[in-house]
Amino acid sequence: MDPLKSNEIFGTWATLLLPILPDQSIDYNLLEEEIDHLIQSGVNGIYTNGTAGEFYSQTATEFNAISTLLAEKCEQAKLPFQIGCSHMDALICLDRIRMAKGHDPSAIQIILPDWFPPSQKELLLFLERMALAASPIGLVLYNPPHAKKQLVPEDYRVLLSEGLPVVGCKVLGGEEEWYTEMADLMLKISIFVPGHRLASGLSMGAHGSYSNMACLNPDMAQKWYHMMVNDMEKALDLEIRINEFLGKYILPYSTEKGYSSAALDKFLAAIGGWLDIGTALKWPYLGIPFSEVKKVRERGKRDLPEFIL
Incomplete structure (x- = not known):
């Protein structure tokens, strides 16, 4: 797959969720079914090893097996794919980039060093080495709200002024003022925001x-994206209902019960009903009990029926 330029990274990209067996191994047969479904859904691309892909818990063998499976299927389908090479240890991140590069991904995702927040100089040193290892494949910075180093618009301007091949970023986004501050950068790099705020x-x-x-329903997520392209007012109305549903029935599992965002994403997939992936996470993290799925699913059928099978 040819590397993507920033203006070629757009739309709805689906993450791989890991099906975890009772012995903590990955069910690769089910993972293969998942990739097939995502390809058939028509999403704009697929990526591995975001937070929901539990990159922090994978062995090198698992990382390579997941990357190989996705690359083979996406190459056959001619669908863009990104490999997440993130790890809290910068040297492991670097090793993952070297492994991923052999699969010719469309882009490579990484997080910033995660024990101490890097200084500006350390940030540049880190990205220079990552970029050299990934070249000619561009980097996508995964900078979620819990990252130790939160990048602001000026940070991205510095990175681009240094000539670093950052083609995109995943960020929390913000209100209108944030988008105004990012306006010039949106002409240079691909800006990806949370799925429930996409419209x-x-x-x-x-x-x-x-x-x-x-995660909830890849087929409907892509239909919603097409709705945004063709009827933004209707898409914005649906976004209101999406966020009402998440706020009432999903986010409390995090804010009140302490489950991780990875647990929430797998819970969404179980509620959506498009794949029998379960809710288990890799040790030591806990998934939301599957017994919780039925009641939230019933509320979803009532409040957000487009997304619930």
């Missing part, structure tokens, strides 16, 4: 989402 983000200049809504 409002797209209306203010964002390019797409590494989407939690594709």
Whole structure:
């Protein structure tokens, strides 16, 4: 697959969720079914090893097996794919880039060093080495709200002024003022915002989402993206209902019960009903008990029927 330029990274991208067996191994047969379904859904691309892909818990063998499977299937389908090479240890991140490069991904995702927040100089040193290892493949910075180093618009301007091949980023986004500050950068790099805020983000200049809504239902997430392109007002109305549903029935599992965002994403997939992936996470993290799925699913059928099978 040829490396993507920043203006070629857009739309709804689906993440791979790991099906975890009772012995903590990955069910690769089910993972293969998942990739096939995502390809058939028509999403704009697929990526591995975001937070929902539990990159922090994978062995090198698992990382390579997941990357190989996705690369083979996406190459055959001619669908863009990104390999997440993130790790809390910068040297492991570097090793993952070297492994991933052999699969010719469309882009490579990384996080910033995660024990101490890097200084500006350390940030540049880190990205220079990562870029050299990944070349000619561009880097996508995964900078979620819990990252130790939160990048602001000026940080991206510095990175681009240094000539670093950053083609995109995944960020929380913000209100209208944030989009105004990012306006010049949106002409240079691909800005991806959370899936449940994609319509409002797209209306203010964002390019797409590494989407939690594709966890809930990838087919409907892509239909919603097409709705944004053709009828933004209708898409914004649906976004209101999406966020009401998440706020009432999904986010409390995090804010009140302490489950991780990876647990929430797998829970969404179980509620959506498009794949029998379960809710288990790799040790030591806990998934939301599967017994919780039925009651939330019933509320979803009532409040957000487009996304619930």
